[in-house]
Amino acid sequence: MNTKTIVAPITAAPRNRLRLSLDRFGLPLVFILLCVAMAFSSEYFMTWRNWMDILRQTSINGILAVGMTYVILTKGIDLSVGSILAFAGLCSAMVATQGYGLLAAVSAGMFAGAMLGVVNGFMVANLSIPPFVATLGMLSIARGMTFILNDGSPITDLPDAYLALGIGKIGPIGVPIIIFAVVALIFWMVLRYTTYGRYVYAVGGNEKSARTSGIGVRKVMFSVYVVSGLLAGLAGVVLSARTTSALPQAGVSYELDAIAAVVIGGTSLSGGTGSIVGTLFGALLIGVINNGLNLLGVSSYYQQVAKGLIIVFAVLIDVWRKKKR
Amino acid sequence: MATPLLLQAEHVAKAYAGVPALRDGRLSLRAGSVHALCGGNGAGKSTFLSILMGITARDAGSILLNGAPVQFNRPSEALAAGIAMITQELEPIPCMTVAENIWLGREPRFAGCIVDSKTLKRRTRELLEGLEFDVDPTSPMHRLSVAQIQLVEIAKAFSHDCQVMIMDEPTSAIGEREADTLFKAIRRLTARGAGIVYVSHRLSELAQIADDYSIFRDGAFVESGRMADIDRNHLVRGIVGQELTRIDHKAGRECTATPCLQVDNLSRNGEFQDISLQLRQGEILGIYGLMGSGRSEFLNCIYGLTKADSGSVTLHGKPLPIGLPKASINAGMSLVTEDRKDSGLVLTGSIVSNIALSAYKRLSTWSLISARKETRLAEDMVKRLHIKTSSLDLPVASMSGGNQQKVVLAKCLSTQPVCLLCDEPTRGIDEGAKQEIYHLLDQFVRAGGAAIVVSSEAPELLHLSDRIAVFKGGRLVTVSSDTHLSQEALLSLAS
Numbered sequence: 001m002n003t004k005t006i007v008a009p010i011t012a013a014p015r016n017r018l019r020l021s022l023d024r025f026g027l028p029l030v031f032i033l034l035c036v037a038m039a040f041s042s043e044y045f046m047t048w049r050n051w052m053d054i055l056r057q058t059s060i061n062g063i064l065a066v067g068m069t070y071v072i073l074t075k076g077i078d079l080s081v082g083s084i085l086a087f088a089g090l091c092s093a094m095v096a097t098q099g100y101g102l103l104a105a106v107s108a109g110m111f112a113g114a115m116l117g118v119v120n121g122f123m124v125a126n127l128s129i130p131p132f133v134a135t136l137g138m139l140s141i142a143r144g145m146t147f148i149l150n151d152g153s154p155i156t157d158l159p160d161a162y163l164a165l166g167i168g169k170i171g172p173i174g175v176p177i178i179i180f181a182v183v184a185l186i187f188w189m190v191l192r193y194t195t196y197g198r199y200v201y202a203v204g205g206n207e208k209s210a211r212t213s214g215i216g217v218r219k220v221m222f223s224v225y226v227v228s229g230l231l232a233g234l235a236g237v238v239l240s241a242r243t244t245s246a247l248p249q250a251g252v253s254y255e256l257d258a259i260a261a262v263v264i265g266g267t268s269l270s271g272g273t274g275s276i277v278g279t280l281f282g283a284l285l286i287g288v289i290n291n292g293l294n295l296l297g298v299s300s301y302y303q304q305v306a307k308g309l310i311i312v313f314a315v316l317i318d319v320w321r322k323k324k325r
Numbered sequence: 326m327a328t329p330l331l332l333q334a335e336h337v338a339k340a341y342a343g344v345p346a347l348r349d350g351r352l353s354l355r356a357g358s359v360h361a362l363c364g365g366n367g368a369g370k371s372t373f374l375s376i377l378m379g380i381t382a383r384d385a386g387s388i389l390l391n392g393a394p395v396q397f398n399r400p401s402e403a404l405a406a407g408i409a410m411i412t413q414e415l416e417p418i419p420c421m422t423v424a425e426n427i428w429l430g431r432e433p434r435f436a437g438c439i440v441d442s443k444t445l446k447r448r449t450r451e452l453l454e455g456l457e458f459d460v461d462p463t464s465p466m467h468r469l470s471v472a473q474i475q476l477v478e479i480a481k482a483f484s485h486d487c488q489v490m491i492m493d494e495p496t497s498a499i500g501e502r503e504a505d506t507l508f509k510a511i512r513r514l515t516a517r518g519a520g521i522v523y524v525s526h527r528l529s530e531l532a533q534i535a536d537d538y539s540i541f542r543d544g545a546f547v548e549s550g551r552m553a554d555i556d557r558n559h560l561v562r563g564i565v566g567q568e569l570t571r572i573d574h575k576a577g578r579e580c581t582a583t584p585c586l587q588v589d590n591l592s593r594n595g596e597f598q599d600i601s602l603q604l605r606q607g608e609i610l611g612i613y614g615l616m617g618s619g620r621s622e623f624l625n626c627i628y629g630l631t632k633a634d635s636g637s638v639t640l641h642g643k644p645l646p647i648g649l650p651k652a653s654i655n656a657g658m659s660l661v662t663e664d665r666k667d668s669g670l671v672l673t674g675s676i677v678s679n680i681a682l683s684a685y686k687r688l689s690t691w692s693l694i695s696a697r698k699e700t701r702l703a704e705d706m707v708k709r710l711h712i713k714t715s716s717l718d719l720p721v722a723s724m725s726g727g728n729q730q731k732v733v734l735a736k737c738l739s740t741q742p743v744c745l746l747c748d749e750p751t752r753g754i755d756e757g758a759k760q761e762i763y764h765l766l767d768q769f770v771r772a773g774g775a776a777i778v779v780s781s782e783a784p785e786l787l788h789l790s791d792r793i794a795v796f797k798g799g800r801l802v803t804v805s806s807d808t809h810l811s812q813e814a815l816l817s818l819a820s
Contacts, residue, residue, distance in 0.1 A: 195694060196692060202678075205672065209682075210682075211630065
């Protein structure tokens with residue numbers, strides 16, 4: 001080809017780089033601006049205690065959102081995480097009150113979550129039921145099973161070691177925050193540095209190409225629901241410890257906040273693009289909004305409206321940005 | 326000039342984010358003529374055409390339709406003025422029928438709101454029969470092959486009563502027999518006084534159908550004239566900007582007697598029957614066939630994308646499991662699929678992640694990817710295949726067709742295959758990129774590989790392959806090692 005055709009893309013490169021960096025840092029920027037605005041509105045906002053509160057409240061939604069990111073990257077959706085969370089919380093609390101050790105209790109919760117994830121994965125990957133429908137079914141099934149499990153009553157009187165998972169501290173930092181951080185780190189690394197991570201992106205980006213390239217598309221699809229279920233199970237354990245009792249009605253509509261965090265974080269519902277880092281900021285943004293509105297004394301009715309508006313606007317900005325290309 | 330000018334465009338320009346895509350677009354279309362618009366990928370043809378259609382707004386320049394200046398802000402305005410377009414990208418609504426797709430938005434109705442499906446079907450049947458297209462009006466779009474979808478797209482353009490028709494690569498997805506039917510339809514249209522702007526990378530086709538030509542290069546008009554006054558070399562020179570030496574890729578190529586791929590009695594219901602083939606090491610085997618001859622289906626089946634009903638595939642003496650692309654890749658086989666956007670690339674992914682997609686097993690230890698190995702592989706491939714890009718991390722969606730096709734090829738070569746299957750490896754890419762891909766395939770077999778190339782372009786196969794297998798109606802008609810066959814002889818074997 002002619003040399004001139006080669007010149008054009010190179011001159012375009014600095015622009016591309018600018019755009020790429022805006023894509024990557026746009027959300028953190030919004031997040032920082034929000035924090036600065038809050039710091040001026042309330043002097044309590046920038047205190048250590050308040051930030052620990054924000055992070056602790058974000059941790060449950062954050063853990064769910066990490067799993068949700070995997071699912072949405074493959075063009076799927078998991079509506080059942082709130083119900084799985086409640087079911088797993090009850091399972092682990094039951095094991096804990098029976099006097100088995102902490103490890104057994106936590107394992108039981110995570111195992112229960114993962115098993116429901118396996119059912120989701122089987123429905124989506126092997127029976128080809130659309131993810132929305134399959135997990136909508138599981139939302140109801142898991143919730144029902146939670147009520148059946150202990151006849152609709154909560155489980156209280158949890159042992160102290162168990163409660164430490166929710167209200168304990170290691171040094172100055174709450175245990176749920178640490179669990180959340182470890183989960184985010186592990187699943188960020190898996191997505192970024194392993195072959196499995198690349199396959200998740202490829203399956204969501206183009207299922208046919210992934211198959212032609214020798215990737216086990218069904219296996220990948222199946223696995224993301226297990227990941228999501230497993231993390232929902234873990235979140236259930238932490239939540240029951242934090243609220244000092246496992247409630248069968250826990251986690252209702254938590255899936256919506258998790259999806260919101262993922263979408264605000266820039267992961268596309270049409271699959272193939274997004275990241276755990278984005279999701280972290282998405283979850284933190286929701287946490288700061290909740291906290292900020294509380295500090296400003298906005299009533300919880302208005303809070304819901306405000307949160308909804310912010311979610312829609314965050315995605316609208318994303319849509320505009322993509323249109324400009 | 327005796328014949329009036331239908332459409333006249335001058336100094337049309339358009340820039341995206343400061344980067345000019347089109348600097349000086351010009352075109353003078355005479356009534357009753359076919360005007361070939363030529364240029365390589367990135368020459369600005371597509372931008373120019375989308376400006377004509379009102380899809381993109383121009384920054385500068387003038388467009389006259391029948392002598393009066395026009396400014397279209399959306400395609401519907403262009404359509405209303407009598408300009409229709411067949412686009413390169415196919416955009417059917419999959420679950421609606423052929424008839425519904427063709428008349429979308431202008432269905433015949435009762436009382437303004439109820440669709441008159443009887444008239445709809447009748448009109449579609451008349452339209453398709455008039456064009457001699459073999460497509461069922463009541464069949465849903467998702468049941469059609471790529472070629473049939475292309476025919477429907479063409480029929481849709483013909484259904485508008487237009488005076489100017491723009492055809493952007495109308496034959497890229499269809500075979501030669503369908504192309505001939507299309508040419509007949511084009512001649513009927515020009516006889517009525519309509520003008521046609523015709524874009525195609527198949528130069529032999531242009532000589533056959535076009536009256537005039539214009540060449541664009543690097544976003545600007547270069548020259549125009551009568552097709553009859555110039556030859557193919559002149560055209561190629563104008564498009565590429567320099568003399569393009571046509572190398573005889575086959576010269577001195579020697580295939581060994583060692584069989585590489587052995588296919589025995591392979592059948593798949595409704596697609597192809599009882600096909601036995603042998604591919605030897607060091608050779609390129611061409612497969613020629615018309616639309617619906619089962620050639621692509623055969624290739625997909627060997628590779629394992631679909632399951633054969635009976636028969637076997639053996640690679641280097643080892644039988645391949647049926648229906649497992651992963652096993653085929655591990656055994657040393659790789660497939661360049663027919664449609665790069667649909668099944669070749671992950672468009673949301675970067676160049677490097679696309680190139681490495683099939684090779685991660687080799688690039689990782691304990692499933693941890695080595696970024697160093699990954700980057701080195703991608704850099705090697707970019708160098709080896711002359712892929713033009715400023716960064717490996719750019720999304721493949723931003724690349725031109727020719728470069729995207731090279732990325733697909735790079736992905737396939739990354740698995741270090743011994744047997745390469747290529748389905749229409751040069752579809753919709755320009756002459757320069759085509760030659761590069763021929764060269765790559767040739768190098769690949771000379772280095773001890775073997776390749777099957779499926780193509781609907783007879784000259785391409787005659788140029789490239791050592792032997793040509795002809796498919797017809799799902800069966801293997803003949804395997805000819807006489808590559809001095811004429812194009813006509815091939816066509817008559819296939820139809």
